[in-house]
Amino acid sequence: MTANKSKKADIITVAKAARVSPSTVSRYFNHPELLKSATRKRIDSAVRRTGYIRNRAAQTIHGIRSGTIGVLIPTLDHAIFAEVVQAFSDAVAAQGFTILLASHGYDLQREYAILRKFLEHRVDGVVLTGLDHDEAVFQLLDSQEIPCVLMWNYAAGSRYPSIGADNEQAGRLIAEHVLSLGHRQIACMFPPTNGNDRALARREIVLTTLRSAGVTVRDEWMLTTRYSISDSKEDAKRLFCQTNRPSALICGNDILATGALYGATASGLIVPSDVTVVGIGDFKGSSEIEPALTTVRLPARRIGHEAGQALVTAIIDPVSGAGGSLHCAPEFIGRQSSAPPA
Amino acid sequence: MTANKSKKADIITVAKAARVSPSTVSRYFNHPELLKSATRKRIDSAVRRTGYIRNRAAQTIHGIRSGTIGVLIPTLDHAIFAEVVQAFSDAVAAQGFTILLASHGYDLQREYAILRKFLEHRVDGVVLTGLDHDEAVFQLLDSQEIPCVLMWNYAAGSRYPSIGADNEQAGRLIAEHVLSLGHRQIACMFPPTNGNDRALARREIVLTTLRSAGVTVRDEWMLTTRYSISDSKEDAKRLFCQTNRPSALICGNDILATGALYGATASGLIVPSDVTVVGIGDFKGSSEIEPALTTVRLPARRIGHEAGQALVTAIIDPVSGAGGSLHCAPEFIGRQSSAPPA
DNA sequence: CTAATTTATGAAAACATTTGCAAAACTATT
DNA sequence: AATAGTTTTGCAAATGTTTTCATAAATTAG
Structure with missing residues (x-):
């Protein structure tokens, strides 16, 4: 590999080294089947010697895709x-x-x-x-x-x-599951919804589904929690310490649910016998956490x-x-x- | 905003629309201070009307940075x-x-x-x-x-x-911690090390540190586990089920440690009274997991x-x-x- | 061994920009 | 109002490719 002394090699450098025209070098890359195998060899070696690397910017201005x-x-x-x-x-x-x-x-x-x-x-x-x-x-x-x-x-x-x-379907699935278990005292924990249509859609459908089953979520059980395990753990702890606590907590995603699970453990509650916690997402780790998290898989x-x-x-x-x-x-x-x- | 009927606008289109030369349009973007504010205005409007977007590919072939x-x-x-x-x-x-x-x-x-x-x-x-x-x-x-x-x-x-x-320092820190607690029956769980100098370095230094304290890790306690919570949970369960189990498990990263923690719980062991589990990394969630994970922070x-x-x-x-x-x-x-x- | 095809290569224009240089348009000065 | 000095603008060349068209070379047919 001869080091190229001069500046960056361009297609002309290669052409000279291979004693062909630049057009031929271009064809070598784009339509190699048009070349005689002897010239192909020659260019091959020239490319190697000069350390040439094609310039996609130059191709792109020809309307060729940038890749x-x-x-x-x-x-x-x-x-x-x-x-x-x-x-x-x-x-x-x-x-x-x-x-x-x-x-x-x-x-x-x-x-x-x-x-x-x-x-x-x-x-x-x-x-x-x-x-x-x-x-x-x-x-x-x-x-x-x-x-x-x-x-x-x-x-x-x-x-x-x-x-x-x-997301609506996901929210409905999890809400229906919680309802079908017989829960009526339900809390919700969702991330802030500004600029986040996903979270918003999920929250709306969960609330609607609960409401149409005759369950309304009390204001103080409607938590808005930043997407982080530490925040959700804290908020869950606060929620679970109250004398009057919900029998189930629906979380907007598995991160919040993971934090809630930790929060429950830290509050001395046993999941699921003391409280049900569910998430949405089926993130990595959701199936291995103890207890394994009930959720809705988003593939x-x-x-x-x-x-x-x-x-x-x-x-x-x-x-x-x-x-x-x-x-x-x-x-x-x-x-x-x-x-x-x- | 007049829709541009024709194909994509280029700098010439803009130049025509503003009744200046292409060079001036170029300067408008690259050296606006050289332009009279009247022309600047004119070009500004032309750019808007034509919906022109600069072509970085064309700039790049002039040796200008691609960004x-x-x-x-x-x-x-x-x-x-x-x-x-x-x-x-x-x-x-x-x-x-x-x-x-x-x-x-x-x-x-x-x-x-x-x-x-x-x-x-x-x-x-x-x-x-x-x-x-x-x-x-x-x-x-x-x-x-x-x-x-x-x-x-x-x-x-x-x-x-x-x-x-x-990584050597990280490995040494955690190994020294485990030793300083008095553990001698130590197991290790590391990810496969091919193509992964990080994991390799950590493992080597951990073993060296242990050895220089007179502790050798038994072959069957030297686990190679894929980077996943489910694999590490399984491997940890297997390890902890043996009649003769280690008093501490050093994991190559916090993901493995998280799985190991779950595995311990699933095996009916209490961490840390029955077994110590430590990781490396201080990943998100490591501080919130129950029990919170002892680890080394990589910032x-x-x-x-x-x-x-x-x-x-x-x-x-x-x-x-x-x-x-x-x-x-x-x-x-x-x-x-x-x-x-x- | 030519002529007719086919195949391989080169020349030059095109792509969308930037920039050095020179010309034009202003300003300020007398 | 003419001159000198500045500021602003345009022309044309350059950037690294691809591609069309033309030509040269090689191959095949007669």
């Missing part, structure tokens, strides 16, 4: 998004795409700014998290005519194809994978490839943290 | 890496950079391929995870003269600046942040900015899962 996909999520700090992104990334990497990743931290203004930046980089497609976005975001997407999918949530009439689970890996596939298809074949939404059904998972009231 | 940084990690599925990446991303986004993210799943061949792809995209810098990489990776980095930092681990003489914690957020800062500095100011390594010291965190043997 990048913009991924916009709220935050990687929630393991569930990390899981979705990992699956998405695997799916698109298998087809030669690389992801540009950015997080907006539930700030819809930042989401718009990030999307613009993605477009400056000429991404071939974009994934957004959730269904709810600033109108400006959708308009930008419309005007650029760029493939886009909304990942994580599903809704039939979403503005762009949505691939994910139906994160599957969602990420399907979203990746769908977007790549839409990119590669823009006419027929513009697929529709896909519902990845949530599934009730009964484990040990729920039981009939004492 | 992207390649981030190469083993996997996002380990929450700790997700946390590091999030912090890194925040740090560089604040300076206008966007990250290209890819994971290699502990496959060093893939790492090389991904790095090449990053270079094709003309990233302005690269972060790799851990100190250990294929020689080809380093050579490629050398030949391209691109800023690079090794994130997560620290070692004094690393080939590129390393920013992270010293993930700080590491990600510092790495981001360092890389951006090296990119922006290549001469003086090529900073050195940075050690983010691990810290022993004593909690409730450890106690002297019965």
Whole structure:
């Protein structure tokens, strides 16, 4: 490997080294079958000697795809998004795409700014998290005519194809389970809902389902808790210390439920005989925690994978490839943290 | 907002709409102070009307920075890496950079391929995870003269600046703690170490520390367990069911320790009175789990942040900015899962 | 051994920008 | 009102590729 003394090698450097024209080198990469195998060999060696690396930026300005996909999520700090992104990334990497990743931290203004930046980089497609976005975001997407999918949530009439689970269904499943066990004294713990359509949808449907069964949740049992195990543990402890405590606690996600489980243990309560705790999500660890958590599975890996596939298809074949939404059904998972009231 | 009927607007479209030359539009973006405020206004409106979005690909071929940084990690599925990446991303986004993210799943061949792809995209810098990489990776980095930092681990003489914690120190801290409590019957649970220098370093130092205190770990107490709560729970259960069980279990990371804690509970053991369980990492949730986990904190957020800062500095100011390594010291965190043997 | 095909290569234009240089348009000064 | 000095703008070349079209080389047929 002869070190290249001069600056970065470009296609012309390689052409000279191989004693061919730049066009031929270009063909070597893009249509190798058009070359005589002797020239191919020659170029091969020249590429190696010069340490040449193709410049995608230069290709991109010819209208050739950039080979990048913009991924916009709220935050990687929630393991569930990390899981979705990992699956998405695997799916698109298998087809030669690389992801540009950015997080907006539930700030819809930042989401718009990030999307613009993605477009400056000429991404071939974009994934957004959730269904709810600033109108400006959708308009930008419309005007650029760029493939886009909304990942994580599903809704039939979403503005762009949505691939994910139906939060309403998830919320209903868990609420019905708790009701069917016979609970009437029910508390709820949900994350703040600003800029977070997922949490909002779940909370609404849970309350509606309870109400239509004649159960109303008392105000002081309606907890808004930050997405963190420590906060939920604290709030649960406070809730469980009251003389008058609920027989069941429905949590908006498994992180909150995990904290609530710890909080119950710390308060000296036994789950599920003293109190039922359920979550939504079936995160990693939810099945191993003691007691194992009753929850509703949102198939994160599957969602990420399907979203990746769908977007790549839409990119590669823009006419027929513009697929529709896909519902990845949530599934009730009964484990040990729920039981009939004492 | 007049919709742009024709294809994508380029700088020429804008120039026509504003009745100036393309150069002036270019200056509008790159050196606005050179323009008369009247022309600036005119261009401003033209940009808006045409819906023009700058093309970074076209800029990049002029040697202008691409504004992207390649981030190469083993996997996002380990929450700790997700946390590091999030912090890194925040740090560089604040300076206008966007990250290209890819994971290699502990496959060093893939790492090389991904790095090449990053270079094709003309990233302005690269972060790799851990100190250990294929020689080809380093050579490629050398030949391209691109800023690079090794994130997560620290070692004094690393080939590129390393920013992270010293795993040896972390391993030593936890081993010394367990020894100082008086344990002699000690088991270890570590993840598979192929392609994973972090885990390897930790295991070696733990064993060495124990040995130099006269404690040898029996073969059947030397567990190799996949990084997952369910696997570690199973393995821990098996370990704890034996008639002859250890008085302490040192786990290579907090995920394994969490599973071990669950496994102990499931086996009817009380931690820490029956058995001590400790981890390494201080992951999210480690302080809230019941009993709270004794561990060594690896400051993930700080590491990600510092790495981001360092890389951006090296990119922006290549001469003086090529900073050195940075050690983010691990810290022993004593909690409730450890106690002297019965 | 030509002529007719087919295959392989090169020249030049195109892509969307930036930038050095020079010209034009202002200002200030006399 | 003319000149000198500044500020603002445009022209054209450059960036690293791809691609169309044309030409040269190789192959096949007659």
